[in-house]
Amino acid sequence: MRISLSLSILLGFGFGATAFAEGVDLGPRPAYLVSQMNAGPLKDKLAACIGKPAKPSLFSISHRGAPLQFPEHTEEGYRAAALMGAGVLECDVTFTADKELVCRHSQNDLHTTTNILATNLAAKCTSGFEPASGGDPASAECRTSDISLAEFKSLKGKMDSADKQAQSVEDYMNGTASWRTELYGATGTLMTHAESIALFKDLGVKFTPELKSPKIDMPHDGFSQADYAQKLIDDYKEAGVPPEDVFAQSFRLDDVLYWIENEPEFGKQAVFLDGRRDVNPQDPSTFSPSMQELKDKGVNYIAPPLFVLMSVEDGKIVPSAYAKAAKDAGLDLITWTLERSGPLNTGGGWYYQTVSDVIKSDGDMLEVVDVLAKDVGVKGIFSDWPATTSFYASCMGLN
Numbered sequence: 001m002r003i004s005l006s007l008s009i010l011l012g013f014g015f016g017a018t019a020f021a022e023g024v025d026l027g028p029r030p031a032y033l034v035s036q037m038n039a040g041p042l043k044d045k046l047a048a049c050i051g052k053p054a055k056p057s058l059f060s061i062s063h064r065g066a067p068l069q070f071p072e073h074t075e076e077g078y079r080a081a082a083l084m085g086a087g088v089l090e091c092d093v094t095f096t097a098d099k100e101l102v103c104r105h106s107q108n109d110l111h112t113t114t115n116i117l118a119t120n121l122a123a124k125c126t127s128g129f130e131p132a133s134g135g136d137p138a139s140a141e142c143r144t145s146d147i148s149l150a151e152f153k154s155l156k157g158k159m160d161s162a163d164k165q166a167q168s169v170e171d172y173m174n175g176t177a178s179w180r181t182e183l184y185g186a187t188g189t190l191m192t193h194a195e196s197i198a199l200f201k202d203l204g205v206k207f208t209p210e211l212k213s214p215k216i217d218m219p220h221d222g223f224s225q226a227d228y229a230q231k232l233i234d235d236y237k238e239a240g241v242p243p244e245d246v247f248a249q250s251f252r253l254d255d256v257l258y259w260i261e262n263e264p265e266f267g268k269q270a271v272f273l274d275g276r277r278d279v280n281p282q283d284p285s286t287f288s289p290s291m292q293e294l295k296d297k298g299v300n301y302i303a304p305p306l307f308v309l310m311s312v313e314d315g316k317i318v319p320s321a322y323a324k325a326a327k328d329a330g331l332d333l334i335t336w337t338l339e340r341s342g343p344l345n346t347g348g349g350w351y352y353q354t355v356s357d358v359i360k361s362d363g364d365m366l367e368v369v370d371v372l373a374k375d376v377g378v379k380g381i382f383s384d385w386p387a388t389t390s391f392y393a394s395c396m397g398l399n
Helices: 002-013 029-035 041-047 075-083 120-124 149-153 193-203 225-238 253-262 291-296 321-328 364-376 387-396
Strands: 057-062 086-089 092-095 101-103 127-130 139-141 271-273 301-303 310-313 316-319 332-338 380-383
Touching: 029 041, 029 364, 029 387, 041 364, 041 387, 057 075, 057 387, 075 086, 075 193, 086 193, 101 193, 101 225, 120 127, 193 225, 225 253, 253 271, 291 321, 310 364, 316 364, 321 332, 332 364, 364 380, 364 387, 380 387
Parallel strands: 057 086, 057 380, 271 301, 301 332, 332 380
Antiparallel strands: 092 101, 127 139, 310 316
């Protein structure tokens, strides 16, 4: 698998067939992160793995491709993620005006993730560009449902960003964070859901499509939420993908329950993305429905953000009450998103909010991964740069 995986990725990028033919290419970032760690047994263990061959791992889940450096949900980003050893790749799924499924993080993000505002299709956007004025930020809103599939495919992906102080479309489209890069930002190839399935099959990875919540009222022109959820699964059935290779996700519990009831083979691995804002990770009384209630409904996988699974005791990161309750109920845990916070020298921001007091540098990222893997017992971690999670998984012998 390692050789065929590497060759298919590299040939897709246009590289020669001899480069990296021995396996995954992690690049320099894991070594850099290890160098930033505090001295101790974990650093020693990881340092001993630097430069050793790595392999693809299901623990390493690609979040939207590899958006730390590549435009998200593009062929280039997906190929980069697989080359870095991600064993599972994500297509966030939404739909166009002609009800075709495409890979985008949101139904209404084309104005920040593509070049649509610089094309004639800008005239079709829900809201055109408005410059910053009188204290109001610059704005635009362009939805996949504003355009046809053919029009969607004519666009190019760009780094997800917007300059809210912009006076022009050009400036608005050029707001990429300083800790990301525009080096690969001009050639993003957009993909349909079906195209992502074909690519992921060729790369030899598993699938985690996320059914995105529509920004338009449903049903839409006769297309119901159930139709939408079913269409996602139908794409895998038509492509001959085994249900055990698919981890369909949604923040809407009703979508997950639909799959459990109507597509039980796929429903076994359906993932409830837990974005509930009223959950206190240390107070089980705020878990509604409770972990056991979710399990009783047939949910087997739950995926909250990183901070929900962690707490701090005596200056050390430990599993939260949420993590313990999920484990007690027999739920498998996945979490998101590593490498999305920029430099961690100021505490890590939103994704690290329950442990920010002990987050001092980028090296602490690997401390977090170690706690999540060993103490919390997560099955996988989404990352904007999968080399980090692939490196850890290979070093620790995770599948």
